Amino acid sequence: MTEKKANTRVExxxxxxxxxxxxxxxxxxxxxxxxxxxxxxxxxxxxxxYNEQPWRFIVCNRHDNEVAWQFALSCLMSINQLxxxxxxxxxxxxxxxxxxHNGNSNRWAQYDTGAASMNICLQATSLGLFAHQMGGFDAExxxxxxxxxxxxxxxxxxxxxxxxxxxxxxAGLVAGETAARERKPLESHFFRGDLxxxxxx
Amino acid sequence: MTEKKANTRVExxxxxxxxxxxxxxxxxxxxxxxxxxxxxxxxxxxxxxYNEQPWRFIVCNRHDNEVAWQFALSCLMSINQLxxxxxxxxxxxxxxxxxxHNGNSNRWAQYDTGAASMNICLQATSLGLFAHQMGGFDAExxxxxxxxxxxxxxxxxxxxxxxxxxxxxxAGLVAGETAARERKPLESHFFRGDLxxxxxx
Numbered sequence: 001m002t003e004k005k006a007n008t009r010v011e012x013x014x015x016x017x018x019x020x021x022x023x024x025x026x027x028x029x030x031x032x033x034x035x036x037x038x039x040x041x042x043x044x045x046x047x048x049x050y051n052e053q054p055w056r057f058i059v060c061n062r063h064d065n066e067v068a069w070q071f072a073l074s075c076l077m078s079i080n081q082l083x084x085x086x087x088x089x090x091x092x093x094x095x096x097x098x099x100x101h102n103g104n105s106n107r108w109a110q111y112d113t114g115a116a117s118m119n120i121c122l123q124a125t126s127l128g129l130f131a132h133q134m135g136g137f138d139a140e141x142x143x144x145x146x147x148x149x150x151x152x153x154x155x156x157x158x159x160x161x162x163x164x165x166x167x168x169x170x171a172g173l174v175a176g177e178t179a180a181r182e183r184k185p186l187e188s189h190f191f192r193g194d195l196x197x198x199x200x201x
Numbered sequence: 202m203t204e205k206k207a208n209t210r211v212e213x214x215x216x217x218x219x220x221x222x223x224x225x226x227x228x229x230x231x232x233x234x235x236x237x238x239x240x241x242x243x244x245x246x247x248x249x250x251y252n253e254q255p256w257r258f259i260v261c262n263r264h265d266n267e268v269a270w271q272f273a274l275s276c277l278m279s280i281n282q283l284x285x286x287x288x289x290x291x292x293x294x295x296x297x298x299x300x301x302h303n304g305n306s307n308r309w310a311q312y313d314t315g316a317a318s319m320n321i322c323l324q325a326t327s328l329g330l331f332a333h334q335m336g337g338f339d340a341e342x343x344x345x346x347x348x349x350x351x352x353x354x355x356x357x358x359x360x361x362x363x364x365x366x367x368x369x370x371x372a373g374l375v376a377g378e379t380a381a382r383e384r385k386p387l388e389s390h391f392f393r394g395d396l397x398x399x400x401x402x
Binding site for chain 1: 207209210211212213214216217218220222234235238239241242243244245246247248250251252254256257258259260261262266268269296308309311312313314315316318319320322323324327334336347348349356357382383384385387390391392393394395396400402
């Protein structure tokens with residue numbers, strides 16, 4: 001169940017096609033420090049408006065800082081805790097909403113942070129790990145626990161780890177874990193020249 | 202000048218390391234339809250909150266719809282027009298700010314759209330093209346020209362094409378084109394367990 005290649009009209013890069021968001025993580029296998037650094041460097045080199053790099057990532061590793069990891073876990077919606085409790089890393093992704101050079105609002109902060117997080121997910125795939133981003137968490141609790149200053153908006157918690165035992169996940173999650181990946185029709189999200197003209201291949 | 206590999210502490214995926222944002226595009230070379238579709242499929246398979254896929258991309262191709270392409274070009278800040286005038290594609294990336302299933306505000310719309318755009322840039326790299334995102338454009342003009350409904354926020358215009366002739370770019374742009382890629386210290390954007398503890402490798 002570790003492969004769920006995207007079903008595309010034309011070939012795309014194998015890394016992008018292979019990435020998906022599982023729920024069956026291996027709670028035992030340590031993600032070594034070189035691997036964690038590769039995830040961070042991948043995010044670090046994402047592009048951003050004015051090269052601001054508005055992202056802030058807090059890495060909570062159950063194998064070297066269980067307190068922080070438990071804090072991150074406690075922010076998740078209970079439906080996500082059911083499976084994320086097996087992830088080796090929980091990475092809290094925040095967007096810094098002001099430009100550092102002038103203190104003005106950075107309207108690209110969340111957009112650019114999403115790009116950096118995408119690179120974490122792809123780098124995980126590249127190294128044989130899996131990443132699963134969650135929007136389902138209590139942002140106010142995260143703000144309190146991690147003492148986030150006002151200008152940081154917590155955007156997601158990214159579970160990262162090695163694939164585990166699908167037999168070990170909750171019964172209610174198995175169907176989602178084994179189902180084919182789905183997307184809405186491409187033509188309703190991609191357009192040619194104007195919004196009236198769906199992009200048909 | 203087509204290679205500017207990221208300078209990382211540990212090896213990262215070659216695709217992520219190789220991506221950068223040039224200014225010297227080839228105005229003549231057509232991006233064929235299979236290649237465009239690969240860019241779109243890469244974005245299409247990005248993850249998103251509730252699998253909403255909140256992104257909307259309007260592809261403006263100078264070689265098959267010059268009117269739309271000129272419209273997109275006209276939205277850019279003049280400093281960006283100087284080089285983006287040579288890009289084969291200008292793709293307007295928008296975030297749809299409401300969930301389709303209930304009409305509620307989608308606070309992950311921009312974040313998820315940034316992830317999808319990241320995949321476009323990486324897929325471009327994978328196929329030997331280059332992509333350069335711009336925040337520097339007139340969002341109100343884009344809204345008007347492309348008749349964007351209220352719930353769509355234009356986030357960036359992505360120039361895509363093949364590498365061109367560095368001798369042909371404006372004199373004022375050459376230094377940026379040839380300079381090494383830079384990032385702020387990694388430790389100021391990545392943390393271990395809490396915001397007080399920089400992530401030191």
